[in-house]
Amino acid sequence: MSFIDLEIYSPVQQINHPLFAERGLSVFIKRDDLIHPLISGNKWRKLKYVLQKARAQQKQHLITFGGSYSNHLLATAAAAALFGFKSTGIVRGEPVDNPHLFLCRLHGMKLIFTDRERYRNKMQLFDTYFGNDNDAFFIDEGGASAEAAQGCSELINELDEVFDHIFCACGTGTTAAGIINGIDQHQLPTCFNGIPVFKNGGFIAAEIEKYLIKKHDYQLHTAYHFGGYAKTSAQLIKFIEEFIPLTGIMIEPVYTGKMLYAIFDLIKNNYFSSGSKILAIHTGGILGLLGYQNQFSSFKNTHPYL
Numbered sequence: 001m002s003f004i005d006l007e008i009y010s011p012v013q014q015i016n017h018p019l020f021a022e023r024g025l026s027v028f029i030k031r032d033d034l035i036h037p038l039i040s041g042n043k044w045r046k047l048k049y050v051l052q053k054a055r056a057q058q059k060q061h062l063i064t065f066g067g068s069y070s071n072h073l074l075a076t077a078a079a080a081a082l083f084g085f086k087s088t089g090i091v092r093g094e095p096v097d098n099p100h101l102f103l104c105r106l107h108g109m110k111l112i113f114t115d116r117e118r119y120r121n122k123m124q125l126f127d128t129y130f131g132n133d134n135d136a137f138f139i140d141e142g143g144a145s146a147e148a149a150q151g152c153s154e155l156i157n158e159l160d161e162v163f164d165h166i167f168c169a170c171g172t173g174t175t176a177a178g179i180i181n182g183i184d185q186h187q188l189p190t191c192f193n194g195i196p197v198f199k200n201g202g203f204i205a206a207e208i209e210k211y212l213i214k215k216h217d218y219q220l221h222t223a224y225h226f227g228g229y230a231k232t233s234a235q236l237i238k239f240i241e242e243f244i245p246l247t248g249i250m251i252e253p254v255y256t257g258k259m260l261y262a263i264f265d266l267i268k269n270n271y272f273s274s275g276s277k278i279l280a281i282h283t284g285g286i287l288g289l290l291g292y293q294n295q296f297s298s299f300k301n302t303h304p305y306l
């Protein structure tokens with residue numbers, strides 16, 4: 001029975017932009033997207049202790065939940081294959097095919113589609129399909145759990161410098177909670193800034209606080225949802241289309257694009273005091289770009305044919 005771990009490669013890199021120099025700010029990005037091509041970013045951190053728990057309980061079959069573009073589903077499929085588990089994904093909505101689900105299946109994940117009504121009660125779905133399966137191990141949608149928050153808190157152990165601000169996109173808020181716990185444990189003066197990717201993202205505060213070990217201040221910037229989860233706008237697409245060639249770092253419209261857009265916008269609005277050091281967490285998920293290809297002007301070949 002092998003132990004479950006990955007060697008973390010996630011360097012902190014500086015991003016340069018005339019706007020940063022003009023405002024006397026330094027901006028860095030922690031490349032959690034480089035941890036693994038599919039178990040990317042926060043998804044490895046969130047799964048690590050969950051998978052260790054499954055193994056300790058001698059469970060062989062991971063059961064989890066997600067939408068058809070879920071990075072968590074794909075990360076679980078890839079991690080299951082890598083560490084010798086079977087996996088089943090319960091997918092919200094009618095049967096579809098897309099690059100994410102193709103890659104899930106390619107890693108051996110069985111997919112069960114279910115309507116939105118039944119999808120709401122995940123424990124009941126688990127019981128219906130796997131109640132009698134002693135091997136089955138339940139992993140909540142998005143991997144949300146105390147173990148996931150613990151895994152994410154370890155990101156802070158890897159920092160060699162002290163930052164004034166850390167920014168991260170928030171879905172379930174588990175990653176945010178883990179990072180805030182890490183900041184608290186190391187007694188850093190760093191302010192955590194979360195960018196909820198949902199409309200009316202204020203509800204994320206309650207989700208974050210579920211997993212906080214101690215009460216700790218943080219900021220949520222709820223105005224950067226671009227219409228809601230997985231919604232985008234011409235403005236956001238344009239931002240991503242400028243950011244990638246400028247930095248060589250891929251970002252996407254669902255999470256990291258919104259988070260980095262927020263940083264640029266807050267800088268323009270003089271949110272930061274001069275001299276501040278800002279760290280953005282690249283939480284991975286770049287395959288999310290594939291659901292939006294045709295909205296990018298780069299999608300079309302505009303080169304002359306000679």
Ligand SMILES: *Cc1c(COP(=O)(O)O)cnc(C)c1O
Pocket residue numbers: 041042043071072142169170171172173174175176255256283284285286
């Ligand atoms: C899942 C995901 C998040 C959100 O993480 P939570 O812990 O659910 O808040 C952020 N960024 C990317 C790229 C993700 O795939």
